[in-house]
Amino acid sequence: MRYLPRICGLLLISAVVAACAPKESAESTEATPATAMDSAGREDFGATVIEVPKPQPQWDPYENIAEIDWTPMELSSxxxxxxxxxxxxxxxxxxxxxxxxxxxxxxxxxxxxxxxxxxxxxxxxxxxxxxxxxxxxxxxxxxxxxxxxxxxxxxxxxxxxxxxxxxxxxxxxxxxxxxxxxxxxxxxxxxxxxxxxxxxxxxxxxxxxxxxxGSKATSRAELNQxxxxxxxxxxxxxxxxxxxxxxxxxxxxxxxxxxxxxxxxxxxxxxxxxxNAAADDLDRIRLGRKCGETFVRRQDAFFRDYSLLCTAQGEEVAGMGECSRDLKKRYGFPDRDCPTESPLSEYD
The missing domain is CATH 3.90.226.10 (2-enoyl-CoA Hydratase; Chain A, domain 1)
Known part of the structure; x- marks a missing residue:
């Protein structure tokens, strides 16, 4: 019983210290420093380390296109x-x-x-x-x-x-x-x-x-590279x-x-x-939304016939254009609802 006053005193001091200590904010995201290290030499705070993968570089269609500055220049080539x-x-x-x-x-x-x-x-x-x-x-x-x-x-x-x-x-x-x-x-x-x-x-x-x-190659190996x-x-x-x-x-x-x-x-x-196959794919998606699937099917049929009838070897470019104008009438182009989207609208 002679230790009871001392124990009670220690408990009272501990309670006072705990009450006066600043409470940790629930919103705080800072980790408490620790001396333990993980196997990679990083500080181990007792939490799972998540490695965020780096985003993969994607092709930028404008990466090869210089920004226009409109500086006056002469056409010399x-x-x-x-x-x-x-x-x-x-x-x-x-x-x-x-x-x-x-x-x-x-x-x-x-x-x-x-x-x-x-x-x-x-x-x-x-x-x-x-x-x-x-x-x-x-x-x-x-x-x-x-x-x-x-x-x-x-x-x-x-x-x-x-x-x-x-x-x-x-x-x-x-x-x-x-x-x-x-x-x-x-x-x-x-x-x-x-x-x-x-x-x-x-x-x-x-x-x-x-x-x-301006190649600086001095050997077949360098030229090959x-x-x-x-x-x-x-x-x-x-x-x-x-x-x-x-x-x-x-x-x-x-x-x-x-x-x-x-x-x-x-x-x-x-x-x-x-x-162009790449341009055609994009156009099919865009035209399907704007002009409807029937329009897209008519355009596909037009280009199939155009390729067979209007682009024979030795044909003049002017003749190819005139042929396309006559052929478009067969397929109902220019379209009444989408006239500017009609194939080869340059010849309308």
Whole structure:
């Protein structure tokens, strides 16, 4: 009994200390420091450690497209013309465009607001100023409400990287691509062809090995590594634009000094002519919601017949367009409820 007062005193002191101590907030998320360590050398607070997986990088359709700064620049890698009319046989190529500043392009494209269509004729190399040209014309088209765009190209090729950059810009801005009779599309120009929503081809299309401009390779091993990098970039680009990656493989077998001309059957097989498969998939989803499934089925039937009847080898691009106009009447296009969504509306 003689220890009872001491015990009671200790209990009383403990109760007072507990009452005066600050209470831990229920909302606090901070852990109490501890000296125990887990097997990985981290402090162990007695809680389960959850490793949050890093998000996987996804392809960005704009990663290869330079931001438009509209700094005035000259077109030095080729020649360009702007027309508001698709009829090149009667009205020619349009007005020349050499300056790529905002005001210059605006002056050339402003008249096209009436027709709602622009045809950009380009003859020259695929280079950085060509990329700027198609990117700026598309941006000006958005500004002026001109959404029907034709790239009328004649090019023997150029820089692979710029072909990919220009192609990604074309793919995201709704271009029809022509290779007219008398024009050619060789080497990296094929990358431009792959990007178009619709391709009309009358001139020859050819491929060969594509080398990096300014290569520093001093041995076959170094050159082979560069070619592997180019092949990988090209394959990924072709795949996301609905074309066959087999084109990249075939390119590797043709010496740079030579040229392998693709037949009409190969162009179709590799997804380089007619309707772009990637663009078609997106359109089917969008048109199904906006215009209905019956519209989509009629459009599918139209494009099947168009491919059989209007794109024979040796046919002129102008003839392909006129053939499409007659064929559309059979399938009820332009559609009464969705006239601007009708196939090949550039010819309405």
């Amino acid at each position: 080729g020649q360009a013309w702007v027309s508001c009319d698709r009829d090149y046989a009667v009205n020619g190529d349009g007005e020349p465009l050499a300056e790529l500043g905002f005001s210059s392009i605006w002056k050339r494209m402003q008249p096209c607001r009436e027709t709602g269509m622009v045809r950009l004729r380009y003859r020259g190399k695929v280079a950085s100023d060509f990329t700027a040209l198609v990117h700026r014309v598309a941006d000006m088209g958005d500004t002026l409400g001109i959404h029907k765009r034709i790239l009328d190209i004649d090019s023997s090729g150029g820089q692979v990287e710029e072909g990919i950059r220009a192609g990604d810009a074309i793919a995201e801005s709704g271009w029809m691509v022509w290779v007219r009779e008398g024009a050619v599309c060789h080497s990296s120009c094929v990358l431009i062809l792959a990007a178009g929503d619709m391709r009309m081809i009358a001139g020859p299309v050819g491929i060969h090995r594509m080398l990096r401009i 560069e070619l592997r990098d180019i092949h990988e970039q090209t394959s990924q680009y072709l795949q996301r634009n609905g074309a066959a990656t087999a084109i990249a493989d075939l390119m590797m077998t043709v010496p740079n000094r030579s040229l392998r001309q693709l037949t009409a059957q190969e162009l179709e097989l590799f997804g380089l002519s007619g309707r």
